[in-house]
Amino acid sequence: MPESGPQSGGASAQALRQGLRELGWQRLAVASLLLALALFAALRSWQLPILGDAENALYDVRAAGFAPRADTDKRIVLVVYTDETNRKTGQISPVDRTVLAQALAQIEGLKATGEGAKGIGIDILLDSAQDDDPLLQAALRGMTTPVYLAFASNRTNPEAITWEQEQDLRRYIAAVTTETTKPASILLVTDNDGAARRWPQQYPGLPPLLAQALTQTTPDAAPQFSGFAGPIRYRLPSATDRPVFEKIPIDLLADPATAPLVADTIRGRYVLIGGDFADFDQFDTPITRTGLSPDPRGGHSRMIGVEIHASMLAQLLDKALPRSVPGWAQTIGALFAVLLGMATAAVRARPWQLALGVAAQLVAFAAIPFLAANAGFDTLGLPAAGWPAGWLVAYVAVSAALRAINAAQREFAQGALGKYLPRSVASEILRNPERLRLHGEKREIVCLFSDLEGFTKLTHAVEPEMIARLLNDYLDKLSAIVLEHGGTLDKFVGDAVVAFWGAPIAYPDDGARAVKAAIAMYHAGEEFRRDAPAGVPPIGRTRVGVHFGEAIVGNFGGEGRIQYTALGDAMNTAARLEGANKPLETTILVSREAVERSGLDGFRPMGTVSLRGRATPVEVFEPVPEGDPSARALAEDLVAAHAAGNRAAVQALTARIAANGDKDPALANLARRLAELDDGESYGLG
Structure with a gap:
C-alpha cells in the first residue's frame, strides 16, 4: 500500500534535514546569500549596474516596437531657432530675443484676424540681460494668448543652470508675469545612460510642467497626469514624407512678409518655441536608441528638448495614461521567478527535457513584458531582465547546493560500496548505476568461501569483548584483501567470508585475482594466528574454497532490506570445497574450472572428490606457487x-x-x- 500523507511528509522532512546536514552550514550560508541576491536582482534590477542597462535597452525595444504610428499632429507646432537663424541674426548664445518678440507679435496678431494659437510654450531660458530685452518684455506683457516661459532651478537641474542664472531668470520672469504670461517648468530627466524615457517629477517650488501648464485652464486639461512620472509616449510617423510634429523656423514666422505663409499652421494649435541645434539641447530617447526617428525626412540622430515636451503634450492631449503594474504583482513575479529557478534546478529530468523547460521559461520571461506593453501597461520599471537574472542566480544556487549534496552522498555511497566492492568498481557503478542491476541475472563468476578453523570453540574460551575485537580485526584483514584483488564482498557468516569475482563488473583476469586473493587470505590468517594476544588459545588455520561456474547474481530481499548477492551451484560448490579442506588436510582448494579460469601455474592436484548435494565430482587442486x-x-x-x-x-x-x-x-x-x-x-x- 502507498505511504500515508503524514508518513510521506515525515520522510520528506527527514530527507530535507539530511540534505542540509550534508550541505554544511558554510555552503548553506552561501546558497542562502545567493537566493537573497536572486530575489534582490529580480526586484531591483533597474537600480543595479549592468542589469539596469539591460532593462533600459529592453524597454527601448518595447517602446519603439509598440510606438503608435501617427500622421503629423495638427494640435501642436514647433517654432524653432536653427543654425540658419543664428547666422542671420549673428547671435548664438543667448539666442536673438528680437526675433522671439517679433514671432510673438505675429502669433498675437492672428487673434485680430480670427483664431489664434491655443497657447505658447517657450523652451528658452531668459536668464541673462540683453540689449533687446525691453522689446521682448513689452511683447510678453502685452500678450493675451497664454504664454508659458521656461523655468529651471539649480536645485533640480544643476547641469542646465547655475544659482546665479536662476536668480537672473527669476527677476526676468517676475518682470513680465501677467494673467496670461506665467512660468512653466521645462525640467527633463534622463536615466543613467542619458536617455529621456519618463516624465519628470513635480518637485516642490517648481511651476507646473510645460505640457500641464499649457492645458491646465483649457478643456484639454488632464488631471490624471498630475504627479505622473511614468513613461513618455513617443510616436513614429505613419508616412515617409511627414514628421510627427511640424517645425517652422522662427525667422519665417517673425518676418511680416512670410508670416502669412505659416499662419494656418499656428491657428488653433499649441505653439512650442525652442532650439533645434546640432550640438545643444539634444537627448536620446527609446526611439533614437533603437535607430529610429520621429522625422522621416532626416535630421539629428537625437531628439531636441522642445520635441520631447511636444511628445508629453500630445500624450496628455490624448489622455494616454498607461496602466500601471501593481507593486504586489511585480513582487509576486520576482518570487515566482526565483522559485521557478530553484524548482528547475531541483527537478530530475533528461537533458533534452530540461533544455526544453529552460527554453520555455526564457521565452515566457521575454514575452511577458512585451505582452504587457502591447496591452497598454507601463513597463518602465518592470523587471524584464531582473526576473531571468533572479531565475538564473536561484538556479545556480540550488544547482551548486545539490551538487554539493550529491557529492557528499556520492562520497558516502562510494565509501559504503567500497566496503563491499573495489573502489574502481564502486566508482563505475556510481557513474553508471545500470551496471548494478536491480534484478537477478545469470553470470559466470568465481566464488570464494573462507573459514577460520576452530573459531566456534574459541568463542567459549575467550571473553566476548576479546572475541569481538579479534573477529573484527580478522574480518578487516580478509575483506581488505578481497577488495584489493577486485572482488565483491557478499557477506560475513560468523568468521566466514563470502566473496565473488565477475559481478557486478567482470574483468578478464577475475580468475587470477580470486586465486591470488585466496592465497593472500591464507597468509593473512597465519599472520593473525601468530599475532594473537597473550592468553588467547591457539587459533586455527584459515581455509579457502574457490570455484568457477554459473550463478544468479543481483539484488535479493524485500522492500525492507536488499542485498547484492549470488545464488546457485557455483556458490554452493565453493562452500563445499572450503569445507573439504579439513578431511583433505589442505588449506586452499580450487576446482579445475577455477584453475583453468585463472590461467596461473603452481597448482598440484588433490584428486577428485564427490561433494554433498552435487552429482558431478569435482577435480580439486591446491595452489602451491612457492612449493x-x-x-x-x-x-x-x-x-x-x-x-x-x-x-x-x-x-x-x-x-x-x-x-x-x-x-x-x-x-x-x-x-x-x-x-x-x-x-x-x-x-x-x-
Whole structure:
C-alpha cells in the first residue's frame, strides 16, 4: 500500500534535514546569500549596474516596437531657432530675443484676424540681460494668448543652470508675469545612460510642467497626469514624407512678409518655441536608441528638448495614461521567478527535457513584458531582465547546493560500496548505476568461501569483548584483501567470508585475482594466528574454497532490506570445497574450472572428490606457487597413475610419500585416499 500523507511528509522532512546536514552550514550560508541576491536582482534590477542597462535597452525595444504610428499632429507646432537663424541674426548664445518678440507679435496678431494659437510654450531660458530685452518684455506683457516661459532651478537641474542664472531668470520672469504670461517648468530627466524615457517629477517650488501648464485652464486639461512620472509616449510617423510634429523656423514666422505663409499652421494649435541645434539641447530617447526617428525626412540622430515636451503634450492631449503594474504583482513575479529557478534546478529530468523547460521559461520571461506593453501597461520599471537574472542566480544556487549534496552522498555511497566492492568498481557503478542491476541475472563468476578453523570453540574460551575485537580485526584483514584483488564482498557468516569475482563488473583476469586473493587470505590468517594476544588459545588455520561456474547474481530481499548477492551451484560448490579442506588436510582448494579460469601455474592436484548435494565430482587442486616442484610432480604422477588404473605405480608413489613422514600432510592424505579407492573413483566427502 502507498505511504500515508503524514508518513510521506515525515520522510520528506527527514530527507530535507539530511540534505542540509550534508550541505554544511558554510555552503548553506552561501546558497542562502545567493537566493537573497536572486530575489534582490529580480526586484531591483533597474537600480543595479549592468542589469539596469539591460532593462533600459529592453524597454527601448518595447517602446519603439509598440510606438503608435501617427500622421503629423495638427494640435501642436514647433517654432524653432536653427543654425540658419543664428547666422542671420549673428547671435548664438543667448539666442536673438528680437526675433522671439517679433514671432510673438505675429502669433498675437492672428487673434485680430480670427483664431489664434491655443497657447505658447517657450523652451528658452531668459536668464541673462540683453540689449533687446525691453522689446521682448513689452511683447510678453502685452500678450493675451497664454504664454508659458521656461523655468529651471539649480536645485533640480544643476547641469542646465547655475544659482546665479536662476536668480537672473527669476527677476526676468517676475518682470513680465501677467494673467496670461506665467512660468512653466521645462525640467527633463534622463536615466543613467542619458536617455529621456519618463516624465519628470513635480518637485516642490517648481511651476507646473510645460505640457500641464499649457492645458491646465483649457478643456484639454488632464488631471490624471498630475504627479505622473511614468513613461513618455513617443510616436513614429505613419508616412515617409511627414514628421510627427511640424517645425517652422522662427525667422519665417517673425518676418511680416512670410508670416502669412505659416499662419494656418499656428491657428488653433499649441505653439512650442525652442532650439533645434546640432550640438545643444539634444537627448536620446527609446526611439533614437533603437535607430529610429520621429522625422522621416532626416535630421539629428537625437531628439531636441522642445520635441520631447511636444511628445508629453500630445500624450496628455490624448489622455494616454498607461496602466500601471501593481507593486504586489511585480513582487509576486520576482518570487515566482526565483522559485521557478530553484524548482528547475531541483527537478530530475533528461537533458533534452530540461533544455526544453529552460527554453520555455526564457521565452515566457521575454514575452511577458512585451505582452504587457502591447496591452497598454507601463513597463518602465518592470523587471524584464531582473526576473531571468533572479531565475538564473536561484538556479545556480540550488544547482551548486545539490551538487554539493550529491557529492557528499556520492562520497558516502562510494565509501559504503567500497566496503563491499573495489573502489574502481564502486566508482563505475556510481557513474553508471545500470551496471548494478536491480534484478537477478545469470553470470559466470568465481566464488570464494573462507573459514577460520576452530573459531566456534574459541568463542567459549575467550571473553566476548576479546572475541569481538579479534573477529573484527580478522574480518578487516580478509575483506581488505578481497577488495584489493577486485572482488565483491557478499557477506560475513560468523568468521566466514563470502566473496565473488565477475559481478557486478567482470574483468578478464577475475580468475587470477580470486586465486591470488585466496592465497593472500591464507597468509593473512597465519599472520593473525601468530599475532594473537597473550592468553588467547591457539587459533586455527584459515581455509579457502574457490570455484568457477554459473550463478544468479543481483539484488535479493524485500522492500525492507536488499542485498547484492549470488545464488546457485557455483556458490554452493565453493562452500563445499572450503569445507573439504579439513578431511583433505589442505588449506586452499580450487576446482579445475577455477584453475583453468585463472590461467596461473603452481597448482598440484588433490584428486577428485564427490561433494554433498552435487552429482558431478569435482577435480580439486591446491595452489602451491612457492612449493617444492618435486612434491608437485609427485602429486601429479600419483593422480595420473590412479586415473589410469596403474596400481603398481600408485603403490610405489605412495611408498615414496610415506617415506617423507608427516612433512606434507595434504600429500600423504591424497596417497591414503587413492590407495583406498578403485581405479579412477572419486573420494566421497559425504
